Amino acid sequence: MLEVHKDNFEAEVLQAEGLVVVDYWGPKCEKCLALIPDYERLAAAYGDKAKFCKLDTSGNRRLAISQKVLGLPVFAFYRGGEKIAELGPSEASAESIEAKLKELI
Amino acid sequence: MADIYDIIIVGGGPGGLSAAIYGSRAKLRTLVIEKGKTGGQAATTWDMENYPGFFAAGEGSTGLTEVTGPGLMEAFTSHAEHFGAQFVRNEVVSIDAAAKTVTGKDGTVYHGRSIILSPGAVPRTLGVKGERALRGKGVSYCATCDADFFSELDIIVVGNGDAAIEEANYLTKFAESVTIIVIHDEGTLDAAPMLQERAYKNPKINFVWNSTIEEIKGDGIVESVVLKNIKTNELTEMETNGVFIYVGTIPQTSFLGDQVELDARGYIETDNCMETSAEGVFAVGDARVTPLRQVITAAADGAVAAVAAEKYLIEEEGFRDTVLMETRPVAVLFWTPMSQKCLAMMPMMEAAVQAFGDSVKLWKLDTYRNQRVAKRYGVSANPTLLVFHNGEMVQLLSEDEITAESITAAIGNLLN
The missing domain is CATH 3.50.50.60 (FAD/NAD(P)-binding domain)
Structure with a gap:
């Protein structure tokens, strides 16, 4: 899966065509790690309808804060350079991500 | 299946x-x-x-x-x-x-x-205005997960038990300052003394006493909290970048x-x-x-x-399998090898049951290894002999009542 970071975020997420999903995660966040297999499964299932990216916040703190992400995990949905939806630590689950994908695709 | x-x-x-x-x-x-x-x-x-x-x-x-x-x-x-x-x-x-x-x-x-x-x-939530909306936006219940974000920033910790004080100490490895909001009077923390001592010595930690959080404010991310002094009811707004909540x-x-x-x-x-x-x-x-x-x-x-x-x-x-599901009468003998009386009476008890041959089953249970069952059926001394039929206890012979004759009578009644 595409890893986005401070050097390619603009091009790969904000300038990208269509729906882009970004998984903001961190190596110390157990809930993030637990959700990775689900996210990868969803990426395989919906890969032709949206672009799926991962962002390791541990090396991209300023970028994450600029996107108003200050807690993990966060699954953010972008279109046309704008964040159009977001699932934060209390909402993020395999079911809620899939439901949001279906809604936005 | x-x-x-x-x-x-x-x-x-x-x-x-x-x-x-x-x-x-x-x-x-x-x-x-x-x-x-x-x-x-x-x-x-x-x-x-x-x-x-x-x-x-x-x-x-x-x-x-x-x-x-x-x-x-x-x-x-x-x-x-x-x-x-x-x-x-x-x-x-x-x-x-x-x-x-x-x-x-x-x-x-x-x-x-x-x-x-x-x-x-x-983690328990505070239930205050702004807490839910700003979760993941500066409101956190997991320092390990989110501490990285707050490097060189100013944050508050709500609570004063072991978890609150321990995590406040941990957060000072990242944050510029950590302010702990404590509901008690100055100098009173619920945390263990060793954790308290460490917090008091930590130059990055400050305390606000007699206070609770009334509201968490921010546009998209946490910008400030409204503190309430519970003695004076006075409200004050304090700028902060993050709120870590440890209230049980x-x-x-x-x-x-x-x-x-x-x-x-x-x-x-x-x-x-x-x-x-x-x-x-x-x-x-x-x-x-x-x-x-x-x-x-x-x-x-x-x-x-x-x-x-x-x-x-x-x-x-x-x-269950040996006694309760058995169709024949079962003589259940509670005993313990540590009792001389049990050992002395065993041959007589065994002989009395075995005299009925295959029509009766004998099942010996060590009382100390089967205390659950013993307690349920009221077995309080050793030996005790219980007679079961069709899953029900039909007779209990306590140690004083056990004789060859009483065993023969108890089982004989069932077979007739």
């Missing part, structure tokens, strides 16, 4: 994982059902410095193995897997204590012979319904063998009524529960 597990463990925190280690090591078919990643709350605490034999990573203590909360929980998990425990990812939505079944969110029903509940607890936990026991007894706050009641109000259903860890909630106490609970479950399986199922 689906697989039947000897022990189904609901929840993969330190209590459930320890039960899995003890259960699988005893060659019991053991299944752990966990909705996320194993480790429970312990996996969200980076600094783990009171699990015996280990020390917090980076503290540089000699002779001790360095460990973190997530690291220790990975070791627990590997240990359970090593002995053959099986793991499945699912969220348990209900249990049937009598049938020993557990139902997952996806509708899967798991069949067991005993159940160990290890559902744990989750709530047990995750609502899925249990009325299957096992809970206390008024929702914690599971158990006896000292970890057994709940339902036979063969045990509970361990933070969701249990217990005076201390630590990794080591959860682990100890798990060991006790797994051994108790094993005894339950042997004793209850052995008794």
Whole structure:
């Protein structure tokens, strides 16, 4: 899966065509790690309808804060350079991500 | 018929994982059902410095193995897997204590012979304005998860128990300043003295006393909090970048319904063998009524529960299959090899029963190894002879009443 970071975020997420999903995660966040297999499964299932990216916040703190992400995990949905939806630590689950994908695709 | 597990463990925190280690090591078919990643709350605490034999990573203590909360929980998990425990990812939505079944969110029903509940607890929320909307936007309940974001920023910690003070100390490794909001009078913290001392000495930690949070404010991310002085009712606004909330936990026991007894706050009641109000259903860890909630106490609970479950399986199922399901009359002889009287009376008792040949079954039980059954049927001294027929106890002969004649009469009545 595409890893986005401070050097390619603009091009790969904000300038990208269509729906882009970004998984903001961190190596110390157990809930993030637990959700990775689900996210990868969803990426395989919906890969032709949206672009799926991962962002390791541990090396991209300023970028994450600029996107108003200050807690993990966060699954953010972008279109046309704008964040159009977001699932934060209390909402993020395999079911809620899939439901949001279906809604936005 | 689906697989039947000897022990189904609901929840993969330190209590459930320890039960899995003890259960699988005893060659019991053991299944752990966990909705996320194993480790429970312990996996969200980076600094783990009171699990015996280990020390917090980076503290540089000699002779001790360095460990973190997530690291220790990975070791627990590997240990359970090593002995053959099986793991499945699912969220348990209900249990049937009598049938020993557990139902997952996806509708899967798991069949067991005993159940160990290890559902744990989750952080309690403050319930103030802005808290929910700003979660993940500066409001956090997990310093380990989110501390990185707050490097060189100013944050507050709400609460003053062990978790609050411990995590405040941890957060000073990242944040520029940590202000702890304490509801008590100046100088009063609920945390352990050693943690208090460390916090008072930490130059990055400040305290606001006699205060609670009234509101968390911010446009998209946390910008300030409104503090309320509970003595004067005065409200003041304080700028901050983050709010870490440690005001206790709530047990995750609502899925249990009325299957096992809970206390008024929702914690599971158990006896000292970890057994709940339902036979063969045990509970361990933070969701249990217990005076201390630590990794080591959860682990100890798990060991006790797994051994108790094993005894339950042997004793209850052995008794059921051998005595209660038997169609012939059964003479159950409670005895103990430590009693001279039992040893002296044994030949007479055996002969009296065996005189009936194959029409009667003789079953000898060591009272001390079968205390559950002994207690249920009112066996208080050794020897005691119980006569069962069709699953019911029909006669109890106490030690004074046992003679060859009384045994012959009791069994003879049933056969006629």
